[in-house]
Amino acid sequence: MDCLFCKIIAGEIPSTKVYEDDKVLAFRDIAPKAPTHILVIPKTHIAGVDDITPENSEIVSHIFEVIAKIAKDEGLSGGYRVVSNIGEDGGQTVRHLHFHILGGKKLSEDMA
Numbered sequence: 001m002d003c004l005f006c007k008i009i010a011g012e013i014p015s016t017k018v019y020e021d022d023k024v025l026a027f028r029d030i031a032p033k034a035p036t037h038i039l040v041i042p043k044t045h046i047a048g049v050d051d052i053t054p055e056n057s058e059i060v061s062h063i064f065e066v067i068a069k070i071a072k073d074e075g076l077s078g079g080y081r082v083v084s085n086i087g088e089d090g091g092q093t094v095r096h097l098h099f100h101i102l103g104g105k106k107l108s109e110d111m112a
């Protein structure tokens with residue numbers, strides 16, 4: 001499958017790993033939009049939020065447990081933002097479910 005993030009999971013493309021377990025991988029975004037910018041992805045290919053179903057949704061709660069752990073480890077005690085872009089209008093460029101963790105500064109209040 002021609003999926004950038006599946007290639008990162010397979011180790012075919014290098015990444016700066018922040019956290020890994022049997023179900024998820026977290027790594028630093030190559031073009032950070034904030035001092036801390038980390039992507040958290042499931043190791044199984046799910047194209048995006050629109051493809052979350054009762055059969056695979058368990059991974060989402062796990063991802064959010066991992067996000068909370070990473071935020072603590074990264075010292076984001078003042079707060080941070082979690083974003084998932086969906087589809088064309090949402091600005092999704094990689095069609096593998098991912099959650100951005102953005103923090104390390106006072107973030108813009110501009111959501112859209």
Ligand code: AMP
Nearest residue numbers: 013015028029030031085091092093094
């Ligand atoms: P999105 O636009 O929400 O689909 O997010 C995709 C993100 O992946 C962007 O923030 C990119 O900067 C990031 N990205 C693209 N290629 C890589 C890569 N090889 N390693 C790390 N992050 C990447």
Ligand code: ZN
Nearest residue numbers: 003006045096
């Ligand atoms: Zn993939």
